[in-house]
Amino acid sequence: MRLRDDWDFRGLVHQVTDETVLERLSVGGVTAYIGFDPTAASLHLGSLLQLCNLRRLQMAGNRPIALAGGGTGMIGDPSFKAVERPLLTLEQIEANVEGIREQLTRFLDFTPAAGPSQALLLNNASWLTTISLTDFLRDVGKHFTVNQMVAKDSVKSRLDRDDVGLSFTEFSYMLLQAYDFLRLNLDHECTLQLGGSDQWGNITMGTELIRKSAGRSAAGLTSPLLLRADGTKFGKSESGANIWLDAALTSPFEMHQYFLNTEDAMTPMLLRFFTFFDHDTILDLDEATKAAPQERRAQRALANAVVTLVHGEDAASKAERAGEALFQPSIAELDETTLLTIVADAPSSTFGREEFAAGIDGVDLVVRCTLAKSKAEARRFLEQGGVYVNNIRLEPDARVGLESTLHGRYVVVRRGRRDLHLVVVQ
RNA sequence: GGGUCGGUGCCCGAGCGGCCAAUGGGAUCUGGCUGUAAACCAGACGGCUUUGCCUACGGGGGUUCAAAUCCCUCCCGGCCCA
Incomplete structure (x- = not known):
């Protein structure tokens, strides 16, 4: 070629x-x-x-x-x-x-x-x-x-x-x-x-x-300048932050998710710009998006290709598996090793077993997991139904205790669609 | 150096003595619908020990019962002149 x-x-x-x-x-x-x-x-x-x-x-x-x-x-x-x-x-x-x-x-x-x-x-x-x-x-x-x-x-x-x-x-x-x-x-x-x-x-x-x-x-x-379908600049996360190539600044998981969430209209262009696939592969993927958009085959291929290019194959497949498991409610059924692999990229924090046994207030939990900048914000998320513990929505005034732990010491806290935090109880 | 206009929350921008944590737009966030999209719809969008209090309208000082709004001063920027 x-x-x-x-x-x-x-x-x-x-x-x-x-x-x-x-x-x-x-x-x-x-x-x-x-x-x-x-x-x-x-x-x-x-x-x-x-x-x-x-x-x-x-x-x-x-x-x-x-x-x-x-x-x-x-x-x-x-x-x-x-x-x-x-x-x-x-x-x-x-x-x-x-x-x-x-x-x-x-x-x-x-x-x-x-x-x-x-x-x-x-x-x-x-x-x-x-x-x-x-x-x-x-x-x-x-x-x-x-x-x-x-x-x-x-x-x-x-x-x-x-x-x-x-x-x-x-x-x-x-x-x-x-x-x-x-x-x-x-x-x-x-x-x-x-x-x-x-x-x-x-x-x-x-x-x-x-x-x-x-x-x-x-x-x-x-x-050409990369523009999203709505005319805004490409390459910023939902929160407006840059997606960095440094794994310490943007985890491979986040980057993978970013590309996985590419809107249909953008996908053909990004496949052409950021992958080294041959033309037939690209045309097939274009076709796949038209035929079965809900499968998002093109987005998956794109996400894997870019993460592989930037972070290597290992990181890419890890990120992909993490994404698959993360959005299933079956997270509680995963074995410990798999669970840890999945949340490996997520930030984590440690809680004392005693204080956890007493039950942690939802607002405090969200703030300490740095999923909210202030208690007011944490309250807002809870009231809006945006906080999930092990993929189950947390009620605004609920407390979280030992009964929520997976394998006796892990709690996966999520804010919104995709902001994850791992709590480790020691 | 002189004149003049301006500096408001993430950004743009209204307010120009009390009804102002401050109109509106954008961005963002959460929820709904979906496909972990887009579009669309709804809500939120300073903080706290949350029917109240604190902090904020470039910095400092002042007038006033009361200031983002008036006065003084300093800092920063635009434009014009030298």
């Missing part, structure tokens, strides 16, 4: 600077890069598409470069951002880059075994923090006019607003990213930059700089 046909099928291409890009990628031997912002110590689902794209590139015989934005992270990309962002400290950024490095290795082959398509991880701090201001203004700034910079869609909305402004610092960001591309082009023969469609403006600044200052040609390719 040629990369070009594959990417067309999957709808991975939004814009390209020229039509030869996909052709060259299909042949192989191209060095291409994507930048990752070290705004946190872990990447989240927002970066998943770009990670997959780099992986696809490499599989087709090209060399991927993951560029950690240790230098640009100090400035902050204003593209399509509504407000100025707080600056991160150098120490924060360095720590974040370290965390991200680890995650990239799951997607890309950084070993010499990959030969000419061996992946590289670079940090733009190495050149951005050492170039002098005057050099930068002469060598980079001179090639652009403020007129064109102001006209960029990515900053236009900020300039048009009358309640917030755009600092010079953030405004300069696009020049830094352009310079990154130039450096990679000169030092690593990198001729292509990929990104989300919001990066188009920054990418073309780079290709322009390379043409003007080095007289070389370079290209850009953007992927």
Whole structure:
């Protein structure tokens, strides 16, 4: 399968600077890069598409470069951002880059075994923090006019607003990213930059700089922005939190559940973006959703594929089994080992046997399990019928005691559809 | 530095002396229907020792029986001028 046909099928291409890009990628031997912002110590689902794209590139015989934005992270990309962002400290950024490095290795082959398509991880701090201001203004700034910079869609909305402004610092960001591309082009023969469609403006600044200052040609390719059917941004949990790739921040179980709950309309797109299934498999799954949506075969395949990719096969099958058992009332009939496997990812807390024997008030139980932020909230959940003990709804004024324990010491407390907590009585 | 407009709960935004824990929208949460979806419907949405009390409308101070609302001052932001 040629990369070009594959990417067309999957709808991975939004814009390209020229039509030869996909052709060259299909042949192989191209060095291409994507930048990752070290705004946190872990990447989240927002970066998943770009990670997959780099992986696809490499599989087709090209060399991927993951560029950690240790230098640009100090400035902050204003593209399509509504407000100025707080600056991160150098120490924060360095720590974040370290965390991200680890995650990239799951997607890309950084070993010499990959030969000419061996992946590289670079940090733009190495050149951005050492170039002098005057050099930068002469060598980079001179090639652009403020007129064109102001006209960029990515900053236009900020300039048009009358309640917030755009600092010079953030405004300069696009020049830094352009310079990154130039450096990679000169030092690593990198001729292509990929990104989300919001990066188009920054990418073309780079290709322009390379043409003007080095007289070389370079290209850009953007992927569509991931939107949910209702137009909102993809990749946040129900509570608005990010779904992280770090298992310590988002358990494999949560991630699995997230994809399992994908609405039908989104599933075909996510299968194309985030899995490496062949086209027939994908078309079959599309068909399965139409024929028997309640079975959610496509969602299951998607969830398993993504969790396997990010956390490995073991974690994926564990997450799947946990989900199956969790929503059955038969939880009380599970043997101890199975039960513990299922709730392994859930947060847990320990209660003393004596206090538990006396019976715990429902409100206290929910608060101590951190399933509610306050007693008022806990009361609300109870009154609304949103608290379950061992999958059985807990009445508002009920107490929970030893008779509720499974195997003499476990109680599975659930808040709402899918917020779990394991109580261990000691 | 000068002028001017503004800073309200997660976000947007109304209120402009008491009827304000603060209209409305969004987000979120819980429930219902379903398929552990989507859409839709209903309810909730600062805290507590919960018919009451406490904390909150950028910070501090003041006027008043009473302030998110008036005054002073400081901080922060937008725009214009220098």
